Amino acid sequence: MRTTSISLLALVVCLPHLVHAKTDKICILRNEGKDFDEVAGIISSELVEKYEISEIKISQKSTYNGIKSKLTESSPDLLVLMDNKPLEYALKFNSELTDPRKKIRGVALMSLNLKKRLKGNAEISGIAYEPSPYLLVTQFRYIVGVPIKKVAAFYRNSLFHDAIEEVKDQLKGEGVLLEPVNVEEIGTSRTAISEFMKKRVGPLTNDSGKSDALWILLDSMIINQDLFNSVWIPAARSASIPFITSAENLVAPEMHFGTFAITPNLPDMANQAVQQIEGILHDNIPPSSFGVEEVVSVNKILNRQRAKEINLKLREDRLGEIKILE
């Protein structure tokens, strides 16, 4: 009787500690590559003391069923999803579960169009990979010696309407007017869009009185090999306004194309992901409370040669943290 009482007491005393001692399991499901290595490395090193961390790398040979059995076997409490394929697999995995309570929570990053893909999803939060045009315009404005009041952009209304409205609103607070041009005005087909672009890109980029900069939105219907050669390069040769974008290769000096670009700062993006992970696992914040956040920290790249070509005045005193391509 006494022994039973002591055992019971010991159990009551120890139970909360035993429950607390359970270490949450995090699985990083990702593609291979240098950038993924860097971000996964930072996330792991930040969290390894508190959580059990494993990694599954997806290769070209990987199949959904193979990944599914690994996930079932390891049953992680949270997935870190890096790139499109891992996200696709995680979404499929969760959708196949009949018991919604068993759905795995996740944090997605380095994946395109996250806001659209995760709209309405309650289990997976994320960080958008494409830096916001708000950051692109404000960072660019800071380093140039001329006012940036109007920024033009070509976009597809059928896909980017909401995003454009959001950016318009953000830039309004900065005193910048975003002037979007819907390339689907005469039709949504590839041919119709090409025709439209051929007529409109040249005149818009030549008329410096109309816009102070052109934001190049990364959309395969707007900037692809065909249009790049037939529309964009000729436009850049005679352009009087700077082209700003979120792809470093478009501001490479040999391209004589873009003037300024921003790209996500990967270590800081990893830090942002760690905060979501800790929020979900440690503070029990539902992933939907985070939703898909914008990336807040960016690298800034200036093509100085291109700036000279279009006679753009720069604030030399403000170039301290800019990567300058000569």
Next chain:
Amino acid sequence: MIRMKTARFLTLLIFATYSVAGFSSEAMPIYYASILPAKNRQQGIGGDLKKLNIDPTVFAKYSDFIEIVKTSKPNILIAPSFFGKYYPEYRPYFRLSIDGKSKIRYKLMALNHGLKGKDLSTEKIGIVQEVDRNHVNEVVSQLLGVKVKLIRTVTKPEDLLPLLVFKSADIIIVSPDNLKGLKEKFSTEVKLIQETEEIDSPTIFFRKDFDPKQLEEKIKGLSPSVLNTLGFTAVEKCEGAEK
């Protein structure tokens, strides 16, 4: 990853080189959240301090700074005042001051006045990470006087305002000089919700097992140009520094 590791290794190597016997230069890592680019501050102070045999390195991010501090154990460093609480092997010796003031009040800024006077514990708070991650909550609680549920940290002050615009934070905590810098960079209007209690300004720390006499006069004699580049006007000896 390799490039980052190589860069870290090289920085560490430079520190180690200056730390070995035979070199009289005293390595001095510097970190506090500043909107002034680290590169500009480094260029502005490097030459003058090297003449005093002090070899400064200005870090843009806390994580890079603390990695060097942990591995190279410098005798002198500049850090936010709360650094001493978490690294007791260092003692505060001089405070950096502006016009005779060595205390600052952080400002709590939001996109609208609606949060004025409200319970802050349920709001999303944005702040620059100036301490180890596991101490951020404690520092924010100390600054606000309440425990906050959701804190979003950034590594640089310039990332604070985007946190508000992107709705990742409802309120940001920012020092007065960084707020001035943010306003030069962004035009989005921000409103003052309240100010925090006064806290000590960035501080020059010495290792407790290091004799500060070796550097005290040099620090007292820092040129106005060095101090201005760092964003201050003078150094003041901390109360009880010699204890």
